[in-house]
Amino acid sequence: MSLLFTPLRIRDLEFKNRIFVSPMCQYSAADGLPNNWHLVHLGSRAVGGAGLVMTEATAVSPEGRISPQDIGIWSDEHAEAFRPITEFIKAQGSIPGIQLAHAGRKASTRAPWEGGGPVPESEGGWQPLAPSPLPYNEGYPLPRELNLVDMEAIVNQFEIAAGLSLKAGFEMVEIHMAHGYLLHQFLSPLSNNRTDDFGGKFKNRVRLPAWVAQTVRKVWPAHLPVFVRISATDWAPGGWDLPQSIRFAAMLEEAGIDLIDCSSGGLVPFQKFITGPGYQTRFAAEIRRETGILTGAVGMITEPVQAEHILLSGQADAVLLAREYLRHPYWPLHAARELGDDVRWPNQYKRARI
DSSP states (O other), rough: OOOSOEEEETOOOOOOHHHHHHEOOOOOOOBBBBBEHHHHHHHHHHHOOSSSEEEEEESSSSSGGTTOOOOOHHHHHHHHHHHHHHHHHHTTTTTEHHHEEGGGGHHHHHGGGGSSSSGGGGGGOOOOOSSOOSSHHHHHHTOEEEHHHHHHHHHHHHHHHHHHHHHHOOOOEEEEEOOHHHHHHOTTTTTTOOOOOTTHEEEEHHHHHHHHHHHHHHHHHHHSOOOEEEEEEOSTTSSSOHHHHHHHHHHHHHTTTOOEEEOOOOOOOOOOOOOOOTHHHHHHHHHHHHOEEEEEEESSSOOOOHHHHHTTTSSSSEEEESHHHHOOOOOHHHHHHTTTOOOOOOGGGGOOOO
C-alpha cells in the first residue's frame, strides 16, 4: 500500500488516508447558513474517498465573514444546518472537519465572480476589524482597531463556534491563521503596528492567535484533533516568515495543537510569490523537521505520484488539495488506481471501477 493511502491516526481519530480536502470558499450562503450547495460540494468529495473533508473558512461571527455569502457558525441554527452535511460525510467513511475563521480587515468583500473588492455598507457590507487601522489595499475601507474588550469577545466567539461545531457533528477543527485574515494580521508586522501587549515583539504579535488556539483546544474534546493553518511566509520584505513560523509552530504544539497546515501569502497585495508544483511543501518540511509536529502540505499538488513523494520524502504527514479537487471530486479513486492501491469504491459507482 502507498503511504498516501495508509491511515493516519491523530489522537483517537483515524483518517482512512492522507488525502485531505482543503477549505475552499464557495460564496453561496445566506446569513451564514450552509445549504444544499454545500451538502453536494462537500458530500461529493467524501463519496470520492477523501480522508478528511473540511469546510470553507467558516466565520465565528457575522462581521468575521469574508463576504456576505460566506458560511458561519455562531448560533444553534447554524449548527443544525451543518448536521446533514457532517452525517453524510461520516456515512461515506470520511472525517468531517471545520475551519473556523475571522476575516479581519479582509471582510465584507464581493465574491470573485462579482469582481472582488469591498462591499460598501450601503450595499449590505460592514466596517471590518483589524489589529491596526491599516486598510488591506487602496480602495478598501479603514478597519476599526480592536481594543482589549473586542479581542476578548473574538476569543469568546471562537470558543462558542468550537462548541457549536462539536454539536454540529464535526470531528476535527482547524483554526485559520493564514491568508491575511484576522489572526494572521496580528502575526505579521506588516499589518500589526500596535504598541501594546499585542504588537511589536514576536511574543506580543503571537499573543492573540495563541490565546485563540489555547481556548479552542480547551473546549475541543481531548480525544479529537485541532489543526492550525498558517501562512508560513508573507512573501514580502519585513513580514512574517519561515523562522517565525517555526517558532510559532513549536508554541502551538506545546498548546496541544496536533497539525500545522502550511500555506503562505495573502496578507498584502504587494507579495511576490515564487510558484510552481508543490511550491509550498518546503514550508511543511522545515516546520516538521524543526519542531516534530505533524504537518500538512498544500499548494499545486495535482498528481498522485507527486503527493506520494511528498509523504515518502518526509516533507509532510498529509496532503491537502484545493483546486485539483474542484476539477476532480473523485481524485482519490483515480489516485488509488494509479498507485496500485485497492480502496473501497461506493457501491453505486463500482461498475465504473474497471
